[in-house]
Amino acid sequence: MAKKKVLITGSSGLIGGIVHRGLADKYDISGVDIRPADGITTRIADMRDLDAIQPAFEGVDAVVDLAAIVQQDSTWDDVYTNNLPATYNTFEAARRAGVKRVVFASSNHAAGMWEFDPPYKHIVVGEYEGLDSKTLRRVTVDMPVRPDGPYGIGKTFGEATGRHYSDQYGISVLCMRIGTVNPEGRPTTVRQFATILTHPDLVHLVDRCISAPDSVRFGIVYGISNNTWRFWDIEGARKLIGYEPQDDGEQWR
Numbered sequence: 001m002a003k004k005k006v007l008i009t010g011s012s013g014l015i016g017g018i019v020h021r022g023l024a025d026k027y028d029i030s031g032v033d034i035r036p037a038d039g040i041t042t043r044i045a046d047m048r049d050l051d052a053i054q055p056a057f058e059g060v061d062a063v064v065d066l067a068a069i070v071q072q073d074s075t076w077d078d079v080y081t082n083n084l085p086a087t088y089n090t091f092e093a094a095r096r097a098g099v100k101r102v103v104f105a106s107s108n109h110a111a112g113m114w115e116f117d118p119p120y121k122h123i124v125v126g127e128y129e130g131l132d133s134k135t136l137r138r139v140t141v142d143m144p145v146r147p148d149g150p151y152g153i154g155k156t157f158g159e160a161t162g163r164h165y166s167d168q169y170g171i172s173v174l175c176m177r178i179g180t181v182n183p184e185g186r187p188t189t190v191r192q193f194a195t196i197l198t199h200p201d202l203v204h205l206v207d208r209c210i211s212a213p214d215s216v217r218f219g220i221v222y223g224i225s226n227n228t229w230r231f232w233d234i235e236g237a238r239k240l241i242g243y244e245p246q247d248d249g250e251q252w253r
């Protein structure tokens with residue numbers, strides 16, 4: 001059987017590189033980015049320019065949308081002038097090209113204000129006393145969004161845009177609220193014992209999102225490893241797309 005064709009936007013970044021290396025044997029992968037990267041066929045174009053990016057979307061089975069200015073302290077100007085139009089254009093170009101599945105890189109920051117409430121605010125600073133990781137009530141995707149800044153606001157925009165394109169145009173959309181992906185692939189701060197998504201688990205998550213059955217029409221999932229002290233729910237992802245992360249931040253404690 002021919003390999004599925006997958007387009008990655010923002011393919012020259014950290015996550016694009018990890019996903020490309022992990023899935024290049026399984027899928028026929030191409031990219032769009034404003035800068036080139038080794039080893040991946042990339043259309044050099046700005047996601048804000050719909051005409052320039054449209055050809056990259058033609059004939060593609062699934063899009064993994066990563067293009068964004070990523071710093072959590074991104075200014076509203078970054079989000080307004082780059083991330084919102086880049087995200088919108090992904091869905092619009094996918095619709096015009098008849099793409100069946102879009103996987104949107106959302107972020108934990110779409111609901112980041114939860115972690116300023118107890119017990120999460122204790123976990124992020126490593127104060128576990130009196131808490132039981134087995135009975136912890138975790139933040140789920142059914143709880144209201146609580147963006148913690150312009151970057152998170154931009155991600156809620158992306159989730160809402162995805163919902164619209166799913167409802168209105170029938171595109172199957174999966175939004176990954178990614179925790180922490182870093183070059184090291186392991187926790188480097190106390191918070192990251194809860195939030196890390198290791199490279200193998202990231203590759204598995206993206207693979208599950210690309211290959212989920214057509215019956216999955218829309219979903220939001222948290223993207224973190226099977227961390228003992230995770231405070232975001234991953235049961236929803238297990239049920240919806242068969243996500244089975246193998247790593248736990250505690251391996252590096």
Ligand SMILES: NC(=O)c1ccc[n+]([C@@H]2O[C@H](COP(=O)([O-])OP(=O)(O)OC[C@H]3O[C@@H](n4cnc5c(N)ncnc54)[C@H](O)[C@@H]3O)[C@@H](O)[C@H]2O)c1
Pocket residue numbers: 009010011012013014015016032033034035045046047048065066067068069070082086105106107108177178179180181182
């Ligand atoms: N790394 C994390 O921990 C993390 C956590 C949550 C969500 N995410 C999301 O995952 C995605 C990828 O993150 P990353 O860590 O690989 O970031 P990154 O900065 O390494 O990669 C982003 C890529 O997007 C490209 N890009 C940005 N604006 C563009 C535009 N207008 N047109 C074309 N290309 C553009 C950049 O050139 C870059 O190569 C982002 O959407 C980010 O918000 C990442």
